Structures are given as structure tokens and as C-alpha cells.
Amino acid sequence: MKFRHQPSVVLLAALLFVACAAKTKPLEVAAQATHSVTVMLKLASDTLDDQYARGGIPGSVVNEVRAALLPVAQATQSAVAVLLIWTDVDTAPPEMAALLTALSQSVERIAAALPSGTPGRGAILAHLSSATAVVRAIANLFVGHQAEAIVTARQMLAEAP
């Protein structure tokens, strides 16, 4: 991209860069992340129920896995509820960070609860890992855009005559 290096134009472009980068639909990406987590949680729960019904997973393990999934579901509920009333479209609500933490802890707890070879173990962990990756990737993407905008703005200002 080439911009006119008139100082005021460069400054205008730099300000626009920062403003637009800060409003790269974080609310939309946060909502998409919580939606993905909701879907993944349901899939993980359904897989667990299915394997329990088939006799592949003992009741004690089912209860432990459900207990590990519950904090994630509650953290997701909090994040979604906040998104409904979140008015600061420039930033993602802090509940998103709490959700990421809950997801990471849940994956570790379930990996420990389900011995290798347990039917459905791979699918359940894959659903949760996907949800974790989605939330983490969106968080990184948003941060990356901001940093990119600031770097670009500085470069443009540095190039100003």
C-alpha cells in the first residue's frame, strides 16, 4: 500500500489504522468463540453419554468428566451473558480470558480422568482442544491486529517528511 507522505495525511492514516484495528469486530469474534465452545461442549457431553450408554466408560469416570466440563459450561455462560450487555465494542470482555483458563484446566483434568484407550477419549479431548484453540486463536488474532496496526502507524509516521 502506498500513502501520500503529506504529514497530515500520514497522521490521519495512522490514526485510522489504530482506530480500525481497535474495532476489528472483537465483539463478533468473541461471540463466535463462545458459540464454538458451546457447540464443542455439547459434542463432548453427547460423546460421553453415548459411550456411557454403550458401557464403554464407567459411571465414576462419567461423573468426573462431567465435573470437569461443568466449569467450562459455566464460564461460557458467563462470557455469553456478558456479551449480551457488553457495550465496549473496542475490547473483548475479561470473561473470555476466564473461559480460556477454564478450558485449559478442563482438558488437563479430563485427560487425567480418561485412561488411554477409553472409548471416546480422543473425540472428547479433540472437541475440548478445538474449543481451546478457537478461543486462543481469536485472542491472539485480536492482539496481533492491534500490534500490527501500531507498528504500521509508527512506520508511516517515521516515513513522514
Added chain:
Amino acid sequence: MKIDAQALGQYLDLITRIAAAAPAVIAQVQELFGAHPTDIPAIQAQARADLAALAALIPHLQERVPE
């Protein structure tokens, strides 16, 4: 007040350049970042659907099966 015609001309030229460049700059920024106004109603509709799904899932996760 004495007005410097040359300075005034440069100032007007600068204003013209900024006005001409602004739409192009905005378009380029929007293209680069995919920026457009946040669709709040769509977000809220999806969020309400997710809340309903979670409201059904949480009691299920709280249930205990025989050990």
C-alpha cells in the same frame, strides 16, 4: 490581520489533499482489516441461542450417574 497568500494557498492545498486522500485511506484500511460496523443484533441473537443451549447443558452436567 495580514494573510500570507502563499501560506494560505499551501494550507488550502493541504486541506484538498487530505479530503481527497481520506476516502481512499479508509477504503484501504477497511480492506486490510476487514473492518465494518459491528452487527450487534446478530451477535445478540446468537448469544441468546447459546445461552439457551447452555441452560439445558449445565443441569445435565450436574447430574450424577450411578458409580
